[in-house]
Amino acid sequence: MVQSAVLGFPRMGVNRDLKKATEAYWGGKISQKDLLAEGKRLRQEHWKIQKQSGIDIIPSNDFSFYDQVLDHIQLFGAIPEKYSKYKLDPIDEFFAMGRGLQKPQTPEAAAVDVPALEMVKWFDSNYHYVKPTLQDGQEFKLAANPKPVVEFLEAKEAGIITRPVLVGPVSFLALGKADRGQNVVPISLLHKLLPVYEELLAKLKEAGAETVQIDEPCLVFDLPPKVKNAFKPAYEKLASLGSKIPQVVVATYFGDIVHNLDCLTPMSSLYGIHIDVVRHPEQLETVMGALGPQQVLSVGIVDGRNIWKTNFKRAIETVVKAIQKLGRDRVIVASSSSLLHTPHTLESEKKLDSEVRDWFSFAVEKTKELAIIAKAVTQGPASVREELDANAKSMESRATSKRTNDPKVKERQSKITEDMFNRRSPFPTRIAQQQELLHLPMFPTTTIGSFPQTKEIRVQRNKLTKGEITEKEYEQFIEKEIQEVVKIQDELELDVYVHGEPERNDMVQYFGERLTGYEFTTHAWVQSYGSRCVRPPIIVGDISRPAPMTVKESKYAASISKKPMKGMLTGPITCLRWSYPRDDIHQEVQAQQLALALRDEVVDLEAAGVYVIQVDEPALREGLPLRQGLERENYLSWAVKSFRLSVSGVKDSTQIHSHFCYSEFQDFFQAIAALDADVLSIENSKSDAKLLKVFVDEAYPRHIGPGVYDIHSPRIPSEEEIKDRIQEMLQYLSPDQLWIDPDCGLKTRQWKETKAALINMVNAAKFYRQKYAKSS
Numbered sequence: 107m108v109q110s111a112v113l114g115f116p117r118m119g120v121n122r123d124l125k126k127a128t129e130a131y132w133g134g135k136i137s138q139k140d141l142l143a144e145g146k147r148l149r150q151e152h153w154k155i156q157k158q159s160g161i162d163i164i165p166s167n168d169f170s171f172y173d174q175v176l177d178h179i180q181l182f183g184a185i186p187e188k189y190s191k192y193k194l195d196p197i198d199e200f201f202a203m204g205r206g207l208q209k210p211q212t213p214e215a216a217a218v219d220v221p222a223l224e225m226v227k228w229f230d231s232n233y234h235y236v237k238p239t240l241q242d243g244q245e246f247k248l249a250a251n252p253k254p255v256v257e258f259l260e261a262k263e264a265g266i267i268t269r270p271v272l273v274g275p276v277s278f279l280a281l282g283k284a285d286r287g288q289n290v291v292p293i294s295l296l297h298k299l300l301p302v303y304e305e306l307l308a309k310l311k312e313a314g315a316e317t318v319q320i321d322e323p324c325l326v327f328d329l330p331p332k333v334k335n336a337f338k339p340a341y342e343k344l345a346s347l348g349s350k351i352p353q354v355v356v357a358t359y360f361g362d363i364v365h366n367l368d369c370l371t372p373m374s375s376l377y378g379i380h381i382d383v384v385r386h387p388e389q390l391e392t393v394m395g396a397l398g399p400q401q402v403l404s405v406g407i408v409d410g411r412n413i414w415k416t417n418f419k420r421a422i423e424t425v426v427k428a429i430q431k432l433g434r435d436r437v438i439v440a441s442s443s444s445l446l447h448t449p450h451t452l453e454s455e456k457k458l459d460s461e462v463r464d465w466f467s468f469a470v471e472k473t474k475e476l477a478i479i480a481k482a483v484t485q486g487p488a489s490v491r492e493e494l495d496a497n498a499k500s501m502e503s504r505a506t507s508k509r510t511n512d513p514k515v516k517e518r519q520s521k522i523t524e525d526m527f528n529r530r531s532p533f534p535t536r537i538a539q540q541q542e543l544l545h546l547p548m549f550p551t552t553t554i555g556s557f558p559q560t561k562e563i564r565v566q567r568n569k570l571t572k573g574e575i576t577e578k579e580y581e582q583f584i585e586k587e588i589q590e591v592v593k594i595q596d597e598l599e600l601d602v603y604v605h606g607e608p609e610r611n612d613m614v615q616y617f618g619e620r621l622t623g624y625e626f627t628t629h630a631w632v633q634s635y636g637s638r639c640v641r642p643p644i645i646v647g648d649i650s651r652p653a654p655m656t657v658k659e660s661k662y663a664a665s666i667s668k669k670p671m672k673g674m675l676t677g678p679i680t681c682l683r684w685s686y687p688r689d690d691i692h693q694e695v696q697a698q699q700l701a702l703a704l705r706d707e708v709v710d711l712e713a714a715g716v717y718v719i720q721v722d723e724p725a726l727r728e729g730l731p732l733r734q735g736l737e738r739e740n741y742l743s744w745a746v747k748s749f750r751l752s753v754s755g756v757k758d759s760t761q762i763h764s765h766f767c768y769s770e771f772q773d774f775f776q777a778i779a780a781l782d783a784d785v786l787s788i789e790n791s792k793s794d795a796k797l798l799k800v801f802v803d804e805a806y807p808r809h810i811g812p813g814v815y816d817i818h819s820p821r822i823p824s825e826e827e828i829k830d831r832i833q834e835m836l837q838y839l840s841p842d843q844l845w846i847d848p849d850c851g852l853k854t855r856q857w858k859e860t861k862a863a864l865i866n867m868v869n870a871a872k873f874y875r876q877k878y879a880k881s882s
């Protein structure tokens with residue numbers, strides 16, 4: 107029979123229970139015991155859901171209190187000494203690595219002050235993982251009570267035999283890096299890491315695990331030869347343990363593996379391989395052709411990255427193709443990736459229009475889809491006739507619905523001309539005019555847009571949503587917040603102000619709620635990092651802007667501040683990538699529709715007297731196709747064009763800023779430069795000087811503010827630390843082009859630490875301003 111499998115289930119729970127529990131624990135409101143109990147409750151609940159849906163292969167160890175890669179850092183004892191030296195409780199050490207820890211000395215314990223480990227995007231998703239940070243001479247050691255074994259046994263006790271999920275040894279190292287000042291090449295540590303896997307796998311077998319899912323998603327990249335060559339010996343070594351370890355399914359996702367197929371085949375010792383055929387259906391044939399005679403293929407056919415209902419007819423056709431070649435017992439139908447990237451359940455959405463609701467499927471619904479597909483191909487379509495008919499009807503309804511198509515938008519797109527992609531004059535002309543208007547000092551200081559989203563702000567917004575206060579009252583509250591942040595920026599003596607974004611729930615969702623063509627949800631949260639979640643709006647039809655979206659707040663802010671006020675927008679690519687996009691038209695078309703809507707907003711802001719406008723594109727890098735080649739070039743071309751289309755409607759004297767976080771700029775520099783933004787602010791504080799080096803090598807001609815401190819952690823950077831950062835930057839960038847700013851917006855921080863950090867930042871900027879004033 108054809109089995110159904112889930113590669114991973116969302117962890118947050120139906121009401122973001124995990125977020126609430128971890129934040130309560132961090133805030134000292136619940137005990138460690140309570141936190142651990144809540145984790146256990148959530149795991150049980152999620153296993154039960156999958157069991158009830160009829161899933162045959164249910165994952166364990168997909169749960170994490172922060173991030174699954176961080177779990178493995180601790181599992182393998184790859185904990186940098188700067189954390190381990192404090193001898194914290196395992197769970198506190200774990201959170202210290204995830205989010206940093208700053209604690210005053212107490213009679214019982216020494217003071218603690220460590221920054222978080224670097225956190226980066228998980229492939230091309232909006233999920234973030236913690237980067238393994240390795241030392242020269244790194245050793246590994248399996249943790250006592252290994253989490254995968256504990257959680258396997260926990261499920262077993264509840265009557266469910268699960269398939270534990272592990273991050274594979276090659277991907278674990280390939281996704282890691284050498285610590286600052288260390289020279290180790292991570293993959294060279296594989297021979298030291300493998301014995302720990304062997305020990306772990308043997309323990310899982312002993313506990314009763316029949317199969318494990320070992321994730322090796324790095325197989326979808328173009329791999330350096332050292333990494334590529336590491337696969338075969340590693341997996342052959344594991345296979346040589348025979349029945350001492352569980353059967354191994356190697357899982358890949360978010361791309362195709364045809365170019366790396368020789369890493370896994372023919373390797374008859376491997377029980378099975380999982381591939382993502384939602385993203386790359388064409389790899390199916392090739393992978394099937396390369397399998398050994400017994401090997402199992404897990405066909406990832408239900409999308410783990412989007413919320414559209416699976417087209418049963420097409421999915422079944424694909425699975426049947428696999429069955430014809432391999433036979434029923436060698437085919438598994440699976441989610442394309444972990445379902446982590448989808449919201450928990452559609453059941454919670456009470457406000458969705460019934461027409462579009464019928465087009466969606468969230469994690470719980472996807473588990474049911476998998477069971478139906480497996481049944482259809484095992485027992486025949488008649489066994490699920492009703493479900494198949496209902497699905498065909500949904501597909502038909504979406505394909506023919508009037509609400510997806512807006513001829514006015516299409517007409518405007520057809521009339522776009524070349525000059526709409528270009529500013530009027532080149533940068534030197536523009537910056538001279540901007541300087542005349544803005545009179546900024548050397549080393550201008552600014553922030554990235556948001557200030558702390560306090561409890562009070564969220565409560566007021568919640569009241570508005572529930573109708574407990576009027577629009578007018580909410581508006582007055584927001585104006586008061588803006589007054590407050592303007593006053594604080596006066597006190598801090600920043601140079602370019604922001605209004606603080608208090609009116610925005612999220613930088614993408616806020617725009618989604620104001621654009622035609624979007625649907626938005628009330629409970630559809632997905633984890634972004636740690637306890638932080640987002641509620642991606644859903645693009646269902648052609649996009650347009652019925653009315654200005656940000657002008658009222660920015661205009662008000664500009665009117666009450668004595669220094670330049672920066673308007674704040676989210677760029678077209680970020681709006682696209684952090685939404686659930688349509689899958690019925692190309693993303694390029696969706697990005698262009700967003701760009702036209704934003705272009706109108708930019709022009710309206712300028713007309714309202716806002717002469718510095720930042721258009722954030724933090725997701726531009728993340729959208730880059732994972733492999734080199736034509737697909738990447740195409741993406742960059744349309745992505746850059748949509749940014750330029752959105753900002754090029756303004757005068758030379760209006761200063762366009764853009765902001766990037768989570769970017770590795772090495773393979774991306776040309777695109778950044780091609781945006782032609784007057785000022786860039788980029789996340790930098792955790793990624794070492796290698797990032798800056800690119801800007802020197804490529805002689806970046808415009809203004810730039812590499813972040814001087816990490817905002818993801820509550821830790822306050824000292825003035826000295828920030829000065830050192832600036833000193834480092836001055837080795838690469840000229841003092842005339844350098845801006846001083848944090849890594850990203852401050853919405854997740856508290857006011858106390860925000861003010862303290864910004865005071866240090868402004869002082870550091872003043873120090874260099876003086877130094878260079880004297881020397882010039």
Ligand SMILES: Nc1nc2c(c(=O)[nH]1)N[C@@H](CNc1ccc(C(=O)N[C@@H](CCC(=O)N[C@@H](CCC(=O)N[C@@H](CCC(=O)O)C(=O)O)C(=O)O)C(=O)O)cc1)CN2
Nearest residue numbers: 232564565567568611612613614634637638639640684854
């Ligand atoms: N979409 C997106 N992706 C991004 C980022 C981003 O800003 N947006 N930034 C980067 C880092 N990722 C981040 C992701 C989330 C958050 C974040 O702060 N999320 C908030 C939720 C933000 C939000 O939408 N808040 C809503 C709803 C808030 C809420 O929880 N309301 C309560 C009720 C109010 C209360 O009593 O507190 C409820 O619904 O239960 C609002 O402010 O209106 C959180 O998890 O806490 C920050 C960074 C990369 N990706």
Ligand SMILES: [Zn+2]
Nearest residue numbers: 724767850851
């Ligand atoms: Zn950012």
